[in-house]
Amino acid sequence: MKIIRSIKKLRAFISNVDNLGFVPTMGYIHKGHLSLVKKSIKKCNKTLVSIYVNPTQFNSKIDFINYPRNLNKDLKILKKNKVDFVFIPKTSEIYKKRNSNKLKVHRNKKILCGKYRKGHFEGVINILNRLLKIINPDFMFLGEKDFQQLFLIKNYVKKKFKVKIIGCKTIRNKNYVALSSRNNLLSKKDLIIASLISKKLMLFKKKVNRNYIYQKNINILKANLIKNYHVSLDYLELRNEKDLTIFKKKNKFRLFVAYYINKVRLIDNF
Numbered sequence: 001m002k003i004i005r006s007i008k009k010l011r012a013f014i015s016n017v018d019n020l021g022f023v024p025t026m027g028y029i030h031k032g033h034l035s036l037v038k039k040s041i042k043k044c045n046k047t048l049v050s051i052y053v054n055p056t057q058f059n060s061k062i063d064f065i066n067y068p069r070n071l072n073k074d075l076k077i078l079k080k081n082k083v084d085f086v087f088i089p090k091t092s093e094i095y096k097k098r099n100s101n102k103l104k105v106h107r108n109k110k111i112l113c114g115k116y117r118k119g120h121f122e123g124v125i126n127i128l129n130r131l132l133k134i135i136n137p138d139f140m141f142l143g144e145k146d147f148q149q150l151f152l153i154k155n156y157v158k159k160k161f162k163v164k165i166i167g168c169k170t171i172r173n174k175n176y177v178a179l180s181s182r183n184n185l186l187s188k189k190d191l192i193i194a195s196l197i198s199k200k201l202m203l204f205k206k207k208v209n210r211n212y213i214y215q216k217n218i219n220i221l222k223a224n225l226i227k228n229y230h231v232s233l234d235y236l237e238l239r240n241e242k243d244l245t246i247f248k249k250k251n252k253f254r255l256f257v258a259y260y261i262n263k264v265r266l267i268d269n270f
């Protein structure tokens with residue numbers, strides 16, 4: 001496994017690779033990330049994982065500082081999982097050049113996390129634009145855990161890059177909590193709460209699928225989560241899977257949630 005820290009070296013290593021798979025991450029690697037890596041290894045000749053905690057997508061400095069990091073452990077895990085290249089960009093190099101054009105993010109950036117984390121998706125698209133220009137992969141693997149991100153990136157890259165995006169299912173622990181680097185910031189008790197919330201939301205989705213009157217009941221559910229688990233909610237919304245518009249009837253939908261347990265922000269969708 002080649003560990004690469006400069007753009008020049010990266011180009012030297014990958015310029016002749018055809019069918020390159022790319023898995024962008026912020027590190028603190030877990031089995032959710034590894035599911036993307038495995039898909040890439042299966043589909044592509046070579047797999048490149050990037051590890052970079054991107055400052056421009058954090059709307060809170062404390063959140064950026066507290067984001068879990070453990071590079072040595074990550075490298076061990078990725079090596080064991082037969083990754084070919086790991087790219088660890090430096091901020092001074094990756095953000096050296098200004099963007100030549102204004103980055104246009106889809107109008108749906110203003111809902112869900114885009115509404116509650118100002119500038120977040122602009123930061124995500126900014127770093128992705130830079131990484132894709134340097135790496136120029138054939139495939140990129142992204143998790144459905146961050147469904148809105150997947151949606152916005154798909155829309156963004158289709159006009160600009162040749163890369164094909166592969167969306168990958170959310171990996172959960174045995175108690176139905178979506179794996180996330182941020183889970184490391186939770187206490188055991190908080191993880192139990194996250195598990196109870198996941199179960200409740202899964203059940204709610206099942207009920208909606210069986211013609212449950214969700215409009216009134218979603219408000220009851222919100223109040224219930226706040227009262228019983230002392231979490232604060234950014235949003236709990238049903239939206240159509242295809243275009244993230246508000247769910248009405250019949251279309252394939254997802255239940256999107258973002259909430260805080262003790263200042264740790266968790267997102268998920270079911």
Ligand code: AMP
Pocket residue numbers: 024025026027031032033035036141142143144145146168169170171172178179180181
């Ligand atoms: P992150 O390091 O959190 O930026 O995530 C890097 C990539 O892994 C993103 O495409 C995420 O959507 C994906 N990912 C994170 N957690 C999971 C999970 N539990 N299951 C599947 N994919 C995930």
